[in-house]
Amino acid sequence: xxxxxxxxxxxxxxxxxxxxxxxxxxxxxxxxxxxxxxxxxxxxxxxxxxxxxxxxxxxxxxxxxxxxxxxxxxxxxxxxxxxxxxxxxxxxxxxxxxxxxxxxxxxxxxxxxxxxxxxxxxxxxxxxxxxxxxxxxxxxxxxxxxxxxxxxxxxxxxxxxxxxxxxxxxxxxxxxxxxxxxxxxxxxxxxxxxxxxxxxxxxxxxxxxxxxxxxxxxxxxxxxxxxxxxxxxxxxxxxxxxxxxxxxxxxxxxxxxxxxxxxxxxxxxxxxxxxxxxxxxxxxxxxxxxxxxxxxxxxxxxxxxxxxxxxxxxxxxxxxxxxxxxxxxxxxxxxxxxxxxxxxxxxxxxxxxxxxxxxxxxxxxxxxxxxxx
Ligand SMILES: [Zn+2]
Numbered sequence: 001x002x003x004x005x006x007x008x009x010x011x012x013x014x015x016x017x018x019x020x021x022x023x024x025x026x027x028x029x030x031x032x033x034x035x036x037x038x039x040x041x042x043x044x045x046x047x048x049x050x051x052x053x054x055x056x057x058x059x060x061x062x063x064x065x066x067x068x069x070x071x072x073x074x075x076x077x078x079x080x081x082x083x084x085x086x087x088x089x090x091x092x093x094x095x096x097x098x099x100x101x102x103x104x105x106x107x108x109x110x111x112x113x114x115x116x117x118x119x120x121x122x123x124x125x126x127x128x129x130x131x132x133x134x135x136x137x138x139x140x141x142x143x144x145x146x147x148x149x150x151x152x153x154x155x156x157x158x159x160x161x162x163x164x165x166x167x168x169x170x171x172x173x174x175x176x177x178x179x180x181x182x183x184x185x186x187x188x189x190x191x192x193x194x195x196x197x198x199x200x201x202x203x204x205x206x207x208x209x210x211x212x213x214x215x216x217x218x219x220x221x222x223x224x225x226x227x228x229x230x231x232x233x234x235x236x237x238x239x240x241x242x243x244x245x246x247x248x249x250x251x252x253x254x255x256x257x258x259x260x261x262x263x264x265x266x267x268x269x270x271x272x273x274x275x276x277x278x279x280x281x282x283x284x285x286x287x288x289x290x291x292x293x294x295x296x297x298x299x300x301x302x303x304x305x306x307x308x309x310x311x312x313x314x315x316x317x318x319x320x321x322x323x324x325x326x327x328x329x330x331x332x333x334x335x336x337x338x339x340x341x342x343x344x345x346x347x348x349x350x351x352x353x354x355x356x357x358x359x360x361x362x363x364x365x366x367x368x369x370x371x372x373x
Pocket of ligand 1: 125
């Protein structure tokens with residue numbers, strides 16, 4: 001097993017770790033107190049890297065769920081455990097049950113919203129709902145989401161075998177099934193091609209965090225999964241490293257997938273992320289950078305999010321690690337203001353180190369400019 005020494009780094013980014021993986025690393029030695037950015041932690045999970053000397057901060061990636069608090073908050077229903085069981089009913093009986101009819105009517109409404117908002121094109125996009133532990137209702141292939149009726153839906157098992165329903169199930173169902181197999185609390189998923197979020201997906205970028213509260217609370221940091229041929233099992237597997245900590249994933253050169261506790265909420269997340277991406281693109285036309293939510297206020301948003309039972313890779317991080325702006329900072333988590341942590345080697349020390357580095361570079365650039373004048 002090849003071991004790579006990265007102890008000289010005080011801050012490790014996804015790019016640092018991807019370089020180590022490209023060099024054949026399976027183990028990475030890090031210094032005490034090293035800060036791992038969210039993208040770095042994604043690379044660790046995706047590549048199965050072993051971190052040695054791990055006193056790193058920001059490595060507690062598993063979201064803490066506080067379902068009791070979540071029940072007390074009425075902003076949105078919590079993504080609580082579905083408490084599903086296998087059904088003894090026949091597959092036809094499940095698909096044609098009164099319970100399924102309510103879900104199918106909701107899926108018809110959501111299909112129309114997706115089409116009205118131009119988030120799906122042609123026969124693109126798909127909607128699913130996990131109605132029992134191992135049965136999923138899904139939209140059929142080759143049908144516009146604007147034209148769905150309650151008679152059109154299919155029932156599949158978790159391997160994608162069609163068990164009931166008039167239409168042929170969508171080939172993209174593997175993507176949805178991968179969500180349900182990886183995230184037990186996921187009950188619904190929506191795949192769509194919203195233009196503004198897809199613009200990020202085709203440019204290989206994810207939108208920054210800490211800009212608009214609704215985005216940070218309901219979606220948070222957005223992951224991007226690598227390209228694979230749509231409709232294949234290999235394509236579905238590309239989301240595995242991200243889907244537990246992200247309810248919204250950009251699919252490179254394709255579109256997005258969102259999961260939630262209900263079909264309606266999964267569609268909300270499509271709306272939230274596409275509106276957010278659109279707003280960022282409009283702001284870019286103004287020619288000035290966006291202002292950011294201060295880290296302390298961002299921590300408040302994360303608390304709200306935790307109470308709602310929504311996933312986020314940033315639970316457990318220190319304030320100065322909460323805001324990453326991949327577009328402007330190459331994926332590096334930076335402290336825009338001095339952090340309140342004063343422990344030796346803590347956040348404030350790292351912030352000062354970064355500020356010192358920026359000042360050194362600025363001084364050198366100014367000195368070089370003066371020499372040329
Ligand atoms: Zn698609």
